[in-house]
Structures are given as C-alpha cells and as structure tokens.
Amino acid sequence: MWHDVKRIAGLAWPVLIGQLAVIAFGVMDTAMVGRASAFDLASLALGGSIYITVYVGLMGVLVALSPIAAQRFGAGERESIGEEVRQAFWLAGFLAVPGVLLLSHPQFILRLSEATPELEARASAYLRILAFGLPAALLFRVYSSLSTAVAQPRIVMAIQVTGLTLKVPLNLALIYGIERLGIPSLGSTGCAIATTVINWVSCALGLALMARHAKLRDFAIFSRFCWPHWQAIRTLLKLGVPMGLSYLIEVTAYSFMAIFIARLGDVTLAGHQIAANLGALMYMLPMSIAIATATLTAQAIGSRDFQLARRIGRRGVEFAGLLGVLLATIMGLCRPWILAAYTSDPLVAAVATPLLAIVACYHVFDALQVSAVFVLRAWKVAVVPTVIYAVSLWGVGLGGGYVLGFDVDGLSPAWLHGAAGFWFANSASLAVAAFGLLLYLRWIVRVKA
Structure with a gap:
C-alpha cells in the first residue's frame, strides 16, 4: 500500500505546487481587490465566474490528450505522441474562436445576474480583456496535459510558479496604481490585464520547453508541420467532449450560483466569493492526487498491467479521502484567522462565516468525487460520469440551492436563506456525485480489469 501511495505522492506534489500557484492567482486577486472596494470584489466575482465557465468548458476538451498520451506512453508508442499533440494544437485553435466571441460579448449572460448597470459594465470590461488571453491559456493546457x-509535472510547475511571481508586481501596479509612473488604479480590470499578460508568457515558455526540454524533445512535436487530421481530432473529441461537458457542469454549478447570489447584493456576493475562493484552494490537494493517480493508472493500462491499474486507482481514492478529512478539520478550526486574511469588512465577514463551515464539510465529498472521476478518465470513461455530474450538481446543487436560498416554497429554514442555502445544496450534490461515481468506478474496474 505505502509503495503505491509514495508513487502517487511523488507525482502529486509538483502538480499540487503548480495548481496552488494557479489558484493563488485567484486568491491574490480576491484579497487585493477586496482591499480596494466591495464593488470591485463583486465585479471580480461576477466576471470571474463567467470566465471560468468558458475557459474550463473548453479546457476540459483538451485534457483528453492526457489519458490518451499516458496510455501510449505506457505502451511504449512514443512516436505517435507527437502527432497527438500537433492535432491537439489545432483543436485548441478551433476551440478558442467561440471562447473569444463569448468573452467579448458577455452581455446576455451578465443579464441573468440582474446586477446593477455599473456592476455589469465593470464585469464586461473585465471579460473583454481576458478574451485576449484565452488562446494562450488553451495552448498552455496542451503543454500541461502532455x-x-x-x-x-515539474516542468509545468516551474512555469506556473514563474507566472505567480510575475502576478504579484503586476497586480500591485494595476489594481492600486503607481502615481509617479502614471499608472491609474484599475481595480478588478487590472487583474484581467495582469492575467492576460501572464497567459501569453506561460504559453511562450511552454512551447519553448516542448521544443527544447530533454524529456519532451523525444516526441519531435515540432519536427514537421501537419494539417488537421480529422480522425485524430475526432478521437480527441470523443473523449474530450464528455470530459469538457463534465468540467462545464461542475463549473457552471458554481458560476451560476454566483450569478444568482449577485441578486442578494454586493456584500453577500463578496462573502460568497471568499467561500468559493477558499473552496477552490482546498480542492487543489485532492485534484493533484487525482491527476497523479490517473496518470499512473493510464500508464499501467497502456502497459496492459490491469491489476496494477486497479490497485493504483483504489489507493488514490483512499489517499484523497483521508487527506480531505484532515484538511476539512484544519479549515474548520482556523476559520477566524482565515477570514481575517481575506477581508476587514465586518459585513462581508458576517456573510462568509457560516459559509466556511459548510465548505469544510463539502470538501470531504469533493475529494472523493474528483479522485473517482479522474480514475474513470484514465480508463477512457467519461459519458456516464458526465450524466452523474448533471443530475447531482445541476439538479441537487444548483436547483436545490435556488429553492433553499430564495425560499421558493416557503419551507426553507431561516439559516438556509441566501448564500447559505446554495452552499448547503452544493454540499449535498457533491455527496450524491461521490456516491454515484464510486459505485460506477467499482463496476468499470470489474468489467475492464
């Protein structure tokens, strides 16, 4: 057992550091903008939820490269990996077109929030700037998946940490401004400019490493030019579309929660943003374990060692669940200090306090469901998990949250009115998803292994 856990941990820790660097972008934006004004924080929450919806939905399609390449790597078919990557580049370019259009014209989505015209205008400006960085973010995802x-994962981690070091001075300059240099205070808009710049820097570094790094050069990715091969792209889409849909379902469960909560006012939305940001930060640990587990499982499948694949998958789920309980306990005990780090506004803190207690509970289910779904993807299984996500996250989570949060039927208890109702329903939805995915994973392993 410990040998398997050690292998998973050895691959997971650089993934974790890299993902923490990425999520630190959001933490930093939330903390810095929160110090600027509640209005800027609300625009960040609203605009950010829409950007994440678009980006994650498109990015999820490209993640299909990872299990495909891992199985080929495990089978020793290294020559074919370069061609898979070249086709993934074409796919990233095709996906960027609708993504840029949606971010450049977000008005029809923003109207769902029923936000004030001022808040809608600020969020719209935020999204238009991020549209310029979306193609770079998608190209970098190809590099990361490979x-x-x-x-x-260490070479991915290096770029992500480099991006974080650039984010600090850029945010300071663009959010608060530097009067002596003539840089105005831009608030949430400054975050978007900084993120776009870093997306292109990360993309350039990733492409350079693909061409020059000793571990990636062997795949000869840039040895020749090729046009789109529709059969190869179709293979990526066959796995990538349901994966992208599952990512989209997962993220829209949160983004539409933010859109609905925006109806309750800037202070409530700001409190929700703190809870969402902390939940995303905690999610990085089980997700890193899940990515490492899926990589090792897919490589074992490629080498036809199904017994090892089954064992690695089981150990990964157990490891993620155990650490999930530990992290939830620590977070629950440290709520006052965590809130103090996020905001100095007592009204925002009052909204966020009960939400953090719910986040601590739902994290355990989050750890179990993400580890299970990544192991299923290693087996190239994605359709049924997407259905499970739709029923649980949209039906139980978003639908149930709307009923509880807005007290639609008049039966919701007072403590579940507002943002707390949405977060409570979201926790229940993750419990349903974890139960369904674990049962399905058990069946898939029996059938395929």
Missing part, C-alpha cells in the same frame, strides 16, 4: 501524461 507533461502530466508522461510523468513530468
């Missing part, structure tokens, strides 16, 4: 698939 590196993870061949068990080289």
Whole structure:
C-alpha cells in the first residue's frame, strides 16, 4: 500500500505546487481587490465566474490528450505522441474562436445576474480583456496535459510558479496604481490585464520547453508541420467532449450560483466569493492526487498491467479521502484567522462565516468525487460520469440551492436563506456525485480489469 501511495505522492506534489500557484492567482486577486472596494470584489466575482465557465468548458476538451498520451506512453508508442499533440494544437485553435466571441460579448449572460448597470459594465470590461488571453491559456493546457501524461509535472510547475511571481508586481501596479509612473488604479480590470499578460508568457515558455526540454524533445512535436487530421481530432473529441461537458457542469454549478447570489447584493456576493475562493484552494490537494493517480493508472493500462491499474486507482481514492478529512478539520478550526486574511469588512465577514463551515464539510465529498472521476478518465470513461455530474450538481446543487436560498416554497429554514442555502445544496450534490461515481468506478474496474 505505502509503495503505491509514495508513487502517487511523488507525482502529486509538483502538480499540487503548480495548481496552488494557479489558484493563488485567484486568491491574490480576491484579497487585493477586496482591499480596494466591495464593488470591485463583486465585479471580480461576477466576471470571474463567467470566465471560468468558458475557459474550463473548453479546457476540459483538451485534457483528453492526457489519458490518451499516458496510455501510449505506457505502451511504449512514443512516436505517435507527437502527432497527438500537433492535432491537439489545432483543436485548441478551433476551440478558442467561440471562447473569444463569448468573452467579448458577455452581455446576455451578465443579464441573468440582474446586477446593477455599473456592476455589469465593470464585469464586461473585465471579460473583454481576458478574451485576449484565452488562446494562450488553451495552448498552455496542451503543454500541461502532455507533461502530466508522461510523468513530468515539474516542468509545468516551474512555469506556473514563474507566472505567480510575475502576478504579484503586476497586480500591485494595476489594481492600486503607481502615481509617479502614471499608472491609474484599475481595480478588478487590472487583474484581467495582469492575467492576460501572464497567459501569453506561460504559453511562450511552454512551447519553448516542448521544443527544447530533454524529456519532451523525444516526441519531435515540432519536427514537421501537419494539417488537421480529422480522425485524430475526432478521437480527441470523443473523449474530450464528455470530459469538457463534465468540467462545464461542475463549473457552471458554481458560476451560476454566483450569478444568482449577485441578486442578494454586493456584500453577500463578496462573502460568497471568499467561500468559493477558499473552496477552490482546498480542492487543489485532492485534484493533484487525482491527476497523479490517473496518470499512473493510464500508464499501467497502456502497459496492459490491469491489476496494477486497479490497485493504483483504489489507493488514490483512499489517499484523497483521508487527506480531505484532515484538511476539512484544519479549515474548520482556523476559520477566524482565515477570514481575517481575506477581508476587514465586518459585513462581508458576517456573510462568509457560516459559509466556511459548510465548505469544510463539502470538501470531504469533493475529494472523493474528483479522485473517482479522474480514475474513470484514465480508463477512457467519461459519458456516464458526465450524466452523474448533471443530475447531482445541476439538479441537487444548483436547483436545490435556488429553492433553499430564495425560499421558493416557503419551507426553507431561516439559516438556509441566501448564500447559505446554495452552499448547503452544493454540499449535498457533491455527496450524491461521490456516491454515484464510486459505485460506477467499482463496476468499470470489474468489467475492464
């Protein structure tokens, strides 16, 4: 057992550091903008939820490269990996077109929030700037998926940490302004400019490493030019579309929660943003374990060692669940200090306090469901998990949250009115998803292994 856990941990820790660097972007934006004004924080929450919806839905399609490349790597078919990556580049370019259009014209989505015209205008400006960085973010995802698939997450981590070091001075300059240099205070808009710049820097570094790094150069990705091969792209889409839909379902469960909560006012939305940001930060640990577990499972499948694949998958789920309980306990005990780090506004803190207690509970279910779904993806299984996500996250989570939060039927208890109702229903939805995915994973392993 410990040998398997050690292998998973050895691959997971650089993934975790890299993902923490990425999520630190959001933490930093939330904390810095929160110090600027509640209005800027609300615009960040609203605009950010829409951007994440678009980006994650498109990015999820490209993540299909990871299990495909990992299985080929495990089977020793290294020559074919370069061609898979070249086709993934074409797919990233095709996906960027609708993504840029949606971010450049977000008005029809923003109207769902029923936000004030001022808040809608600020969020719209935020999204239009991020549209320029979306193609770079998608190209970098191809590089990240390849590196993870061949068990080289450290080179991804290096770029992500580099991006974080650039984010600090850029945020300071653009959010608060530097009067002596003539840089105005831009608030949430400054966050968007900083993120776009870093997306292109990360993309350039990723492409350079693909061409020059010793561990990736062997795949000869840039050895020749090729046009789109529709059969290869169709293979990516066959796995990637349901994966992208599952990512989209997962993120829209949160983004539409933010849109609905925006109806309750800037202070409530700001409190929700703190809870969402902390939940996303905690999610990085089980997700890193899940990515590492999926990589090792897919490589074992590629080498036809199904017994090892089954064992690695089981250990990964157990490891993620155990650490989930530990992290939830620590977070629950440290709520006052965590809130103090996020905001100095007593009204925002009052909204966020009960939400953090719910986040601590739902994290355990989050750890179990993400580890299970990544192991299923390693087996190239994605359709049924998407259905499970739709029923649980949209039906139980978003639908139930709307009923509880807005007291639609008049039966919701007072403590579940407002943002707390949405978060409570979201926790229940993750419990349903975890139960369904674990049962389905058990069946898939029996059938395929």
